[in-house]
Amino acid sequence: MGKYLLRRILQMIPVVLGTTLLIYALVFALPGDPVAAMFGDKPVNQAVAAQIRSEYNLDKPFIVQYVLFLKNALTLNFGNTFAGQPVISVIGRAFPVTIKLALMAFVFEGIFGVIFGIIGGLTKGKWSDNIILVLSLLLISVPTFVTGFILQYLFGVKWKLLPATAGANPGFIDLLMPAIVLGSVSMASIIRLTRTEITSNISEDYVRTARAKGMSNRSVIMRHVLRNSLIPVVTYLGADIGGLMGGAMITERIFNIQGVGNTLYQAILRGEGTLVVSIVTILVLIFVITSLLVDLLYAVLDPRIRYA
Amino acid sequence: MTEADKNMTTNQEQQPLLDVRDLQVDFTADGRTVHAVRDASFNVYPGQWVAIVGESGSGKSTSAMAVLGLLPGTGKVTGGSIRLKGRELVGLDRRDYEALRGSQVGLVPQDPMSNLNPVWRIGSQVKEALTANHMDVSREKRSRLAKALAGDEEVKVKKSDDELFISSKDLPGLLEAARKALNDAGVADVDKAMEAMKAEWDVGSETRWGVAKSLIDAGVDDDTAWTLAKEHVTGSDMNDRIAGLLSEAGLPEAATRARQYPHEFSGGMRQRALIAIGLASRPDLLIADEPTSALDVTVQKRILDHLRSLTESLGTAVLFITHDLGLAAERAQHIVVMYRGQVVESGPSLEVLQHPQHPYTKRLVQAAPSLASQRIISAKQRGQDAEGLLEHHVKGESTLERSEHVITVEHLTREFRLPRRKEMFKAVDDVSFSVKRGTTLAIVGESGSGKSTVANMVLHLLKPTSGKVTYEGQDIAGFGGRQLLEFRRHVQPVFQNPYGSLDPMYSIYRSIEEPLRIHKIGNAKSRQKRVKELLDMVEMPESVMGRYPNELSGGQRQRIAIARAMALNPDVIICDEAVSALDVLVQDQVLRLLNDLQAEQGLSYLFITHDLAVVRQIADEVVVMQHGRLVEHATTDEVFDHPQRQYTKDLLDAIPGGKLRLGLD
Numbered sequence: 001m002g003k004y005l006l007r008r009i010l011q012m013i014p015v016v017l018g019t020t021l022l023i024y025a026l027v028f029a030l031p032g033d034p035v036a037a038m039f040g041d042k043p044v045n046q047a048v049a050a051q052i053r054s055e056y057n058l059d060k061p062f063i064v065q066y067v068l069f070l071k072n073a074l075t076l077n078f079g080n081t082f083a084g085q086p087v088i089s090v091i092g093r094a095f096p097v098t099i100k101l102a103l104m105a106f107v108f109e110g111i112f113g114v115i116f117g118i119i120g121g122l123t124k125g126k127w128s129d130n131i132i133l134v135l136s137l138l139l140i141s142v143p144t145f146v147t148g149f150i151l152q153y154l155f156g157v158k159w160k161l162l163p164a165t166a167g168a169n170p171g172f173i174d175l176l177m178p179a180i181v182l183g184s185v186s187m188a189s190i191i192r193l194t195r196t197e198i199t200s201n202i203s204e205d206y207v208r209t210a211r212a213k214g215m216s217n218r219s220v221i222m223r224h225v226l227r228n229s230l231i232p233v234v235t236y237l238g239a240d241i242g243g244l245m246g247g248a249m250i251t252e253r254i255f256n257i258q259g260v261g262n263t264l265y266q267a268i269l270r271g272e273g274t275l276v277v278s279i280v281t282i283l284v285l286i287f288v289i290t291s292l293l294v295d296l297l298y299a300v301l302d303p304r305i306r307y308a
Numbered sequence: 309m310t311e312a313d314k315n316m317t318t319n320q321e322q323q324p325l326l327d328v329r330d331l332q333v334d335f336t337a338d339g340r341t342v343h344a345v346r347d348a349s350f351n352v353y354p355g356q357w358v359a360i361v362g363e364s365g366s367g368k369s370t371s372a373m374a375v376l377g378l379l380p381g382t383g384k385v386t387g388g389s390i391r392l393k394g395r396e397l398v399g400l401d402r403r404d405y406e407a408l409r410g411s412q413v414g415l416v417p418q419d420p421m422s423n424l425n426p427v428w429r430i431g432s433q434v435k436e437a438l439t440a441n442h443m444d445v446s447r448e449k450r451s452r453l454a455k456a457l458a459g460d461e462e463v464k465v466k467k468s469d470d471e472l473f474i475s476s477k478d479l480p481g482l483l484e485a486a487r488k489a490l491n492d493a494g495v496a497d498v499d500k501a502m503e504a505m506k507a508e509w510d511v512g513s514e515t516r517w518g519v520a521k522s523l524i525d526a527g528v529d530d531d532t533a534w535t536l537a538k539e540h541v542t543g544s545d546m547n548d549r550i551a552g553l554l555s556e557a558g559l560p561e562a563a564t565r566a567r568q569y570p571h572e573f574s575g576g577m578r579q580r581a582l583i584a585i586g587l588a589s590r591p592d593l594l595i596a597d598e599p600t601s602a603l604d605v606t607v608q609k610r611i612l613d614h615l616r617s618l619t620e621s622l623g624t625a626v627l628f629i630t631h632d633l634g635l636a637a638e639r640a641q642h643i644v645v646m647y648r649g650q651v652v653e654s655g656p657s658l659e660v661l662q663h664p665q666h667p668y669t670k671r672l673v674q675a676a677p678s679l680a681s682q683r684i685i686s687a688k689q690r691g692q693d694a695e696g697l698l699e700h701h702v703k704g705e706s707t708l709e710r711s712e713h714v715i716t717v718e719h720l721t722r723e724f725r726l727p728r729r730k731e732m733f734k735a736v737d738d739v740s741f742s743v744k745r746g747t748t749l750a751i752v753g754e755s756g757s758g759k760s761t762v763a764n765m766v767l768h769l770l771k772p773t774s775g776k777v778t779y780e781g782q783d784i785a786g787f788g789g790r791q792l793l794e795f796r797r798h799v800q801p802v803f804q805n806p807y808g809s810l811d812p813m814y815s816i817y818r819s820i821e822e823p824l825r826i827h828k829i830g831n832a833k834s835r836q837k838r839v840k841e842l843l844d845m846v847e848m849p850e851s852v853m854g855r856y857p858n859e860l861s862g863g864q865r866q867r868i869a870i871a872r873a874m875a876l877n878p879d880v881i882i883c884d885e886a887v888s889a890l891d892v893l894v895q896d897q898v899l900r901l902l903n904d905l906q907a908e909q910g911l912s913y914l915f916i917t918h919d920l921a922v923v924r925q926i927a928d929e930v931v932v933m934q935h936g937r938l939v940e941h942a943t944t945d946e947v948f949d950h951p952q953r954q955y956t957k958d959l960l961d962a963i964p965g966g967k968l969r970l971g972l973d
Binding site for chain 2: 210213215223231304
């Protein structure tokens with residue numbers, strides 16, 4: 001177990017190095033000169049431009065820029081944005097908002113996904129199951145930006161039930177609709193996963209054996225059907241945390257939330273390599289750590305899985 | 309005379325425990341109604357073993373599940389009555405059924421691999437069976453019948469406190485006190501008596517009454533024994549009781565085992581756990597649905613022996629469902645034969661076996677492998693030479709002038725590396741034998757004996773660690789490319805699972821034609837002709853060519869697998885448990901087919917099986933393997949008549965119904 005953990009943690013090093021290098025290269029390859037873009041419509045002052053380039057190491061070859069970034073990143077010094085703010089403080093402002101949003105979406109998709117999945121699975125073939133199936137299929141097939149805009153228009157603009165956009169410091173109510181939009185696709189997948197697991201587990205031989213023991217229907221469902229069915233659901237949910245953080249970009253754009261996605265989008269537009277890579281590095285770390293936790297959780301839930 | 313028999317004679321006018329009358333069970337599929345059980349009637353008396361025998365699809369399991377109210381899918385009881393102790397079960401609502409299951413009717417299911425939930429510990433799955441029925445764990449609740457059987461006197465003596473179990477805390481003190489009491493009583497061999505008691509006094513299983521009784525039997529006087537038992541047997545907790553139930557079912561080190569998960573158990577151990585679960589709440593009736601068909605014969609024998617003694621001591625009646633008539637006759641007092649949803653014959657076991665009335669029963673008696681082995685022996689005893697029955701082999705041999713041995717295996721060894729272990733595991737250890745042209749050599753052994761590993765090495769699917777396999781005098785290890793293709797053409801396999809060895813996406817025609825195509829034999833037209841020939845050879849109609857494997861039964865698929873193996877006119881067919889998954893009647897047909905093909909084509913078979921009864925029907929020579937080693941090698945007659953090794957004798961003993969006297973003419 002300890003050995004396994006150590007191996008997994010060591011594996012993170014090449015993953016993080018590889019992804020940051022890739023992202024750095026992609027940003028470097030973006031067309032256009034970010035420094036020139038800073039001058040806007042005004043003519044470019046070559047002296048100032050050269051100074052900015054040297055300040056941000058933009059005059060050095062790509063690989064040197066990357067190594068300098070790595071060196072600074074190790075000491076948690078991510079440098080400044082072009083606007084002069086420290087990158088770390090931009091991240092410090094963006095991440096709490098996105099984490100809040102992702103957690104709300106996570107709770108939403110977890111609770112409703114499992115509940116509707118269970119209802120569907122236990123009433124297989126009845127009208128309730130059919131309605132749940134059709135609705136979940138609809139959510140999976142319609143892209144987030146469509147559901148996002150529709151909900152925004154209906155609830156935010158037409159009926160004015162919820163705020164149409166979130167401000168600088170969004171609260172629970174501001175983030176409610178964005179969270180539902182963000183979690184809806186995963187919720188639909190969870191509904192389908194839970195339903196499929198339940199319908200296949202309910203006809204397992206050990207469920208019949210449990211009934212033959214004289215156990216009540218309720219405890220058979222709880223102990224033998226749900227417990228087994230929820231193992232893959234829990235691991236899906238765990239793996240989805242990273243996805244929710246990264247996938248918030250569209251939702252944050254729609255609802256104008258100043259979170260990670262929005263910041264990242266702006267940074268890409270401005271060609272701010274340092275900021276982009278810093279944010280992506282943190283997202284990669286979140287991905288890698290959650291997937292490790294999910295694998296460990298899997299071993300706890302399913303005794304057949306043992307890591308060595 | 310068993311207790312059950314005693315019961316039968318002393319309670320002639322007693323009501324049946326289970327009374328099934330004119331039972332009808334229907335399934336609906338796509339609007340069509342299938343009558344799975346039609347007008348089935350049978351009785352089970354208290355303490356009796358009744359067997360329902362029939363092939364798969366005969367409605368035997370369905371009838372049993374109807375009793376438990378656990379019909380699968382769309383199954384419904386549409387007529388007749390099921391009475392348990394006089395109470396009608398048909399139409400009972402869910403709650404009443406839940407109250408009845410476990411406490412009055414228990415189940416030991418068929419497949420030990422799929423009937424335990426993989427995510428719960430064994431102990432907690434046993435615990436469910438106790439708590440679901442509100443069992444008082446500190447004391448034994450034997451069925452009323454068991455008390456009646458024990459005789460009036462003892463019932464008076466046994467107060468409810470005398471049914472408290474030994475707990476794990478009490479045990480050391482109890483053993484010490486018992487030793488002292490034995491010494492005081494001047495018992496001659498104290499150590500021996502103590503050993504016997506240690507073996508008997510299972511925590512959570514043995515009662516105060518039992519402790520006192522065994523002390524008295526050992527020579528301690530009544531008063532001292534009872535005082536001692538009262539002092540040291542004070543009732544056990546849930547964990548002790550679970551361990552007690554598991555050890556009653558024959559699981560060693562039960563307390564430790566209870567904390568393990570199903571995947572850490574072998575098939576036999578799982579089946580013991582399932583028996584413990586089925587009997588946990590002391591039901592009056594236990595439904596055993598093919599409880600051992602997934603297990604090796606030797607394990608099967610041990611488990612059924614244990615189940616018998618356990619149900620006898622508890623006074624539990626058993627409804628035993630099996631497809632093997634020999635097994636049924638050996639284990640049950642009464643046999644019910646079902647065929648296509650109907651009861652075609654029922655009566656006392658020996659009566660049914662010796663004087664079968666219905667044509668189907670007659671066929672079953674003839675086909676049962678366990679009984680068939682008996683038949684050939686009796687043919688020999690009547691003065692017929694067994695060689696005469698195998699005449700075709702001799703003929704086949706004389707017409708060929710090539711070397712006598714088709715396949716020779718010399719000092720074959722195969723090692724595997726086990727995870728987390730340093731030393732290598734020898735799956736096959738220095739095995740040598742040879743297959744003579746036109747004859748059948750059977751490799752027999754339990755699962756894990758290495759017999760399939762040998763088959764895979766002979767098939768050139770696995771490289772031996774050392775030793776060699778020669779085909780027609782050539783070492784197959786050196787084969788590659790063209791030579792290997794040629795070898796594959798002459799040596800063909802037929803595997804155990806007819807469901808898994810045919811590609812479900814291939815039509816039957818394509819499956820059989822595939823080897824011809826790979827070896828580029830003939831054109832489309834001649835290949836089609838050949839496929840028709842092959843289907844004819846395995847007695848299948850041409851109309852199946854366009855169908856798919858899932859539309860065929862297990863026996864039909866196995867015929868297709870044989871036809872495919874025959875497509876290239878091979879010299880050798882390697883059958884790895886080729887008939888083990890099949891019903892007896894189908895098994896018999898396939899064996900006859902293999903036999904006929906051997907006679908016609910001069911084929912040689914390497915026949916791998918765990919079932920010695922089948923060996924008797926097909927093999928000329930037998931190789932017995934145990935733990936990767938070859939322990940015995942002789943002709944079939946020699947092995948059956950004069951087995952040399954204890955292991956071979958155990959295997960022979962384990963053939964169900966092997967010792968039954970059969971009155972066939």
